[in-house]
Structure formats: structure tokens, C-alpha cells
Amino acid sequence: MTESIATAAAATAAIEVDGITYSYGDLQAVKGISFQVAPGEILGFLGPNGAGKSTTIKVLTGQLSPKSGSARILGLDIARDDPETQAQIGVCFEEKNLYLNMSGEENLRFYASLFGIKDADVAGALSRVGLADRAKDRVRTYSKGMRQRMMISRSFINKPKILFLDEPTDGLDPVSSAGIRSTIKEEADRGAAVLLTTHDMFEADELSDRVAFLNDGKIVALDTPENLKLKYGTRAVKVRLRDGDGVREEVLPLDGGESSARLAELAASPELLTIHTEEATLADIFIQLTGRGLEG
Amino acid sequence: MSRPVSRAAIVSAIVKKDFVEFSRDKLYIFLSLLGMIFFVLIFWFVPDTVDETITLGMTHGGDLGALVAQFEAGAEGSAEGLALEVFDSPEQMQGVIDGSLELWRADEGDARVIRDKEAGDDKPKDSHRVGVQIGIAFPEGFLIDTATGTRTTVKVYADAAVPPEIQTAMKSFVREIAYGITDNVLPVTEPAQENIILGEDRAGDQVSIREKMRPMISIMILMVEVFSLASLISGEVLNRTVVAVLATPAKIGDFLAAKTIYGTVLALAQAFIVLLAIGAFTAENWFALLVILVIASVMFTGIAMAVGAAGKDFMGTLFYAMAFVLPLMIPAFALLLPGTASAWVRVLPTYGLIQMLNGVTAYGRGIDEYLPQLGISVAWLVAIYVAGLFTLKRKVESL
Numbered sequence A: 001m002t003e004s005i006a007t008a009a010a011a012t013a014a015i016e017v018d019g020i021t022y023s024y025g026d027l028q029a030v031k032g033i034s035f036q037v038a039p040g041e042i043l044g045f046l047g048p049n050g051a052g053k054s055t056t057i058k059v060l061t062g063q064l065s066p067k068s069g070s071a072r073i074l075g076l077d078i079a080r081d082d083p084e085t086q087a088q089i090g091v092c093f094e095e096k097n098l099y100l101n102m103s104g105e106e107n108l109r110f111y112a113s114l115f116g117i118k119d120a121d122v123a124g125a126l127s128r129v130g131l132a133d134r135a136k137d138r139v140r141t142y143s144k145g146m147r148q149r150m151m152i153s154r155s156f157i158n159k160p161k162i163l164f165l166d167e168p169t170d171g172l173d174p175v176s177s178a179g180i181r182s183t184i185k186e187e188a189d190r191g192a193a194v195l196l197t198t199h200d201m202f203e204a205d206e207l208s209d210r211v212a213f214l215n216d217g218k219i220v221a222l223d224t225p226e227n228l229k230l231k232y233g234t235r236a237v238k239v240r241l242r243d244g245d246g247v248r249e250e251v252l253p254l255d256g257g258e259s260s261a262r263l264a265e266l267a268a269s270p271e272l273l274t275i276h277t278e279e280a281t282l283a284d285i286f287i288q289l290t291g292r293g294l295e296g
Numbered sequence B: 001m002s003r004p005v006s007r008a009a010i011v012s013a014i015v016k017k018d019f020v021e022f023s024r025d026k027l028y029i030f031l032s033l034l035g036m037i038f039f040v041l042i043f044w045f046v047p048d049t050v051d052e053t054i055t056l057g058m059t060h061g062g063d064l065g066a067l068v069a070q071f072e073a074g075a076e077g078s079a080e081g082l083a084l085e086v087f088d089s090p091e092q093m094q095g096v097i098d099g100s101l102e103l104w105r106a107d108e109g110d111a112r113v114i115r116d117k118e119a120g121d122d123k124p125k126d127s128h129r130v131g132v133q134i135g136i137a138f139p140e141g142f143l144i145d146t147a148t149g150t151r152t153t154v155k156v157y158a159d160a161a162v163p164p165e166i167q168t169a170m171k172s173f174v175r176e177i178a179y180g181i182t183d184n185v186l187p188v189t190e191p192a193q194e195n196i197i198l199g200e201d202r203a204g205d206q207v208s209i210r211e212k213m214r215p216m217i218s219i220m221i222l223m224v225e226v227f228s229l230a231s232l233i234s235g236e237v238l239n240r241t242v243v244a245v246l247a248t249p250a251k252i253g254d255f256l257a258a259k260t261i262y263g264t265v266l267a268l269a270q271a272f273i274v275l276l277a278i279g280a281f282t283a284e285n286w287f288a289l290l291v292i293l294v295i296a297s298v299m300f301t302g303i304a305m306a307v308g309a310a311g312k313d314f315m316g317t318l319f320y321a322m323a324f325v326l327p328l329m330i331p332a333f334a335l336l337l338p339g340t341a342s343a344w345v346r347v348l349p350t351y352g353l354i355q356m357l358n359g360v361t362a363y364g365r366g367i368d369e370y371l372p373q374l375g376i377s378v379a380w381l382v383a384i385y386v387a388g389l390f391t392l393k394r395k396v397e398s399l
Helices: A003-011 A053-060 A104-114 A122-128 A144-156 A174-190 A201-207 A225-232 A259-267 A282-290 B007-024 B026-045 B065-076 B090-098 B142-147 B164-182 B209-238 B241-246 B252-277 B286-310 B314-336 B343-347 B351-362 B367-397
Strands: A015-024 A027-037 A042-046 A068-073 A089-092 A162-166 A193-198 A210-215 A218-223 A236-243 A246-253 A272-278 B054-059 B082-086 B102-106 B112-115 B127-130 B134-137 B155-158
Touching (some): A042 A053, A053 A162, A144 A162, A218 A225, A218 A282, A225 A282, A236 A259, B007 B252, B026 B209, B065 B082, B090 B112, B090 B134, B155 B164, B252 B367, B286 B314, B286 B351
Parallel strands (some): A042 A193
Antiparallel strands (some): A015 A068, A236 A246, B134 B155
């Protein structure tokens, strides 16, 4: 995409951020970032630790007040601290801030009551994240992964129009991660605007309609994963050939005419084993743009 | 979309959650129950009687028989409770006063036994032990020596715990006897004496240590509650669960209101149960007592908020709770000790509360007799509560 999503985001943005900044003392964590997220869109915030991802979420969820700039949630300025706006937000925090001496069911019922929901489908919410059979157990007895799934479940309890997910699959095994990603997609399909922060490039690539690269408090690139790869990646073909008893590889760039003849020659070779297109990853592009890795 | 939720519903939900959390924490349940049972037991174990009788020991060479008989007759008719025990020797009297010997008197009749515990003497049956705090040893020939102007020495033995005023009185007593024997009368007209007791005359009806313990027990219970609430708050702060709460329609004011209600109800309930169990409530004083307990509960909730905001772990919370609450217990301790409290004790926030608690529970006074203390206590309550609220608010906002 998807030009249509970007256009829609600007036109009917669920989240609208315009030049916000935030500082911790002398350290400027967020340096004037702007973006929009449309209803039903997943915007991936990709960046290493300290890039400003979590601070941006804290500003947008009202935990911090921006030093400058403005942000609107569902058309309302966040500076108003309107409970009506808060009622439409679901947040999955990076830290597992659950009540450990209460059961999973009690945790969800408590949060539902803060939203004024008396008949919350707690069993369904726990079932979505695979915790139905542990509903009555105290959260203290949950594993790290189970607590993370509980966090996700809690963020969905009020069927929010805006979802802020801070490292939602942190600490999960691959199977659980896949399940959570599927649930996040379901929420977006329901119409929720999702702001997803992660330093997992595969997760961002798989889930996000658009991706924002954050580095040192600034957005250095914002587009769909496809467009970013097209814009910054190098298209190439990797050919693997039998070479005596071993295997030899040859990478041929697709941009530029000189590779065509060589590719045709190799394709006709009896030694040919495989031909694969090579595509830049988001991590490659991030390094290319910032000179640093995502894990830093 | 859910309907807008009222502030009352949010506060109620947080309070309910706090009670669920409290009920799940075995440590605080244990501490609260243990504290309540322990203090109630201590209260009922402490004697409820006040022994106002001062027993005076005496030895003489046999020449003071008439004086002793006169003294004993006077002591029996005295409401002040002065008793006399005559010993065979100064050494025996000294032993009874310092505790190396025991004086036992039969419950019925005049029989008495001097028991040497270390020598293996049996404890006499149907007897009660008599404590002698002070004794006068008149030397042999005291009567004749005094009458003839020969200088003689009278020894006064006093237990270390006997106040100096009583020791001085005994010296005067000896001097008076000497004057009497020599027929030396002071060249003055003895003035008539009229004793006027200001306030309630409690002679023969002294307030016992047990009754004086009620304010201290109340403060002790509130201290346990401070620790409990502070731990709950510090848990919310350290685990950042409050951050999740504030990412909903709940506002920081709702959170603070919920903690105030929870802390006050918890403190009030515990103090109420304990005071009920130690017989503090009467048909006349229940309203006054409730007013005092509400003031104390809110005051200690304010302290718990400050402690909860400052505590970083179990030990830290315990330390801050002790640091804040121990000074506030001093007025209650001062009440148990004889004498007047130092001036600095009177400026402690709990001084007025303790005075009111003591007056209402031990002397049956009304709250209207303590209006200055009530005013000062309310002022302290506002100051402490606002300080606690502000400290916790700042802490939560900084998360």
C-alpha cells in the first residue's frame, strides 16, 4: 500500500500527532515527531531501545504531557485528559503491571469496571489469549509468557478504538507470538487503530500496514514495509550452483541490464541448484538509514 | 462502546479491589489479626487495680511499743492506706525491702511468715505477699536517748523505686516522733488545714494502668494499619499497576480518594473492634470515641500515603512506617508514666488525640470538655493528610 491507507490516515485519523517533543531533564527523548494512524490501521514503531517509542506511547496515553506539539485521539486533544477519550483506549504496557494476588479473571473484571463495563466477556477475553483454563488462578502463579498474554487480554477488555501495544510479544514463545499477532490483526480488522512499538523487525513486517523508523527521538522514515523495501532495499537474485563437491553462490543485482545475460547463462547451466530473489529486510533498511542496529 | 462511568463507580471499584488485595495478603492479615489479639490480651492481663497502700516497715528496741500501737490504730482508720509492719531486726526488714526475703500474711487472721526463698522455705498457704517499700529502724534505747538529749541515729531503708518525696516525708516523720518524745513543741500555733481537691477527687478510685493503656493500644493498632496501607500503596507504585489504572477513565483523584476511603475504613474498623474488645465503648462515650477514631484514622491514612510513596521495598516501607509512627506513640507512652509530659511532647500531632482518648475512656468525660484538643487535632489531621496526599500524587505523576 498502499497509498489509500496513508491518505485515509491523514483524512480520518484516529491518532493524529503533530510535532510533539518530550524531555527527561536535559535528555530530549522525543524530538518533534508527527504521524497519523487511521482506524483499522496498524502502525509499527520500529527502533532500538532509547529511540523514543515508549515515551511516545506514554505521551499519547496521557501518562506524560508533551513539552510542545499537539496530539489528538479520535479528534480530541490529549491535553484535555478527557475520560471519554480514555474510555476508547486500550494499552498494553511494556512492564507487566498486573495485580499478582488477584486471579486473571479478577484482574480483567477490575479493569472492565473502571471502564464502566458490568457484563464484560472475561471468559472470552481470556480464551482469546489461551488463558481460559487459568482464569481462577492468581497471576502470581503465571509464567512470564502467560502474564504477557494477560496484558494483551487486558488491553482488549473495553473493545477499544485505539490500541497502544508496547512490545506485545515480548517474552513469548513463537507459537504464542503467532497467536497474539493473529489477535492484534483481528482487532485491526474490527476497526481499531493500532500503534505497535517493537524492535522485532519480523513482527513489524508481518503486522504493520505502515512502519515508522524511530532513531534518537525522530522519525527517520515512515511508509509501508513494501515501499520502504522498494525505496531503500537492493533487488537481487541469489543463484546456487554445484561446484565440484561443494556449492557456490552468485548474487546478481536486478537493477541494471548487465545481469540479464549472466542470469540467462546460469539458468541454462546443468550445475544450477536454486534461484531465489533477495529482498532487503526492515533491519537492513534501518541500519542503512541510521547506521545502527535495532537491538542497540 | 461502554457508557460513561461515574467517578463514584471508579472509586468504588478501586476500593473493592484494594480490599480483595488485602484479603489475599497473608502477611498483613496475619499481622493485623496478631496485633489485634495480642493487644487485647495484653490489656486484659494488665492488673485493673491500683494498690494505694504504702506499707511502712519498722524495728525498735522494744521501747516504742506504745507508739507502734498508736500508729497501727491510726493506720487502720485511715482511708489513705498506710500499713505498718514491725520486724524483729533491721536486717530482716532490709531483706524484705530489697526482696531477698518475702513477707507473707495469712488471708485471715494476723499470722505472718518471713520466707527465705533461697533457703528453700515453702510458700505459705492461704496467704498473700506483702510488699514493704520503706522501713525505719529505731535503735535500742531510742526513747531514753532522745528524751535525755543524747544524739542517736535512726536508719531509713527505702526501696530504689520509692520516690524521693516519700523518703523526705519519712525523715520528717522521724523528726516529729523525736519532737513528740522530748515534748518539744514548735513555738508556733499550728494552722488549721483544709484540703481542697481541684478536679475530680480520685482518692481510692485511681485510674489503673489497664485503663491508661487504651490510647496506646489504639495507636499500636493504627501503626499496624499504616504499615499495611503503605505496603499496598508502595506495591501499586513499584509494580506500576497505578499507571495501568490511570490509562483508563480513572483519574489520579479517583485513585487518591479510593486509598483514603480504604485506609480510613481499614483503620477505623480495626481500632473499633479492638476498643470494643477492651471495653472502651460505653453508652455515653461511643459518639465521642468514634469522632476521635475517625480523626486518628484519616491522620494515619495520610501518613501511610507518604510512607507508601517513599517505600521502595518491604524493609524500606517498614523503616519509614516506624520512623513516622514511633514519635507519634510518645504521648501514649507518656500517659503510662507518672509525671507531666515534657513541653515538646505536647506539640506532637497525637498529643491531643491521646488526651481525648484517655479522658473519654478512663474518666468518662465528654468531647465538649476537650474542644481545644479537638481543634488542634483536626488542624494536624488536615496538615498531615494534605501532606500525604500531595506526596503520593507527586510520586504517581512521576511514574
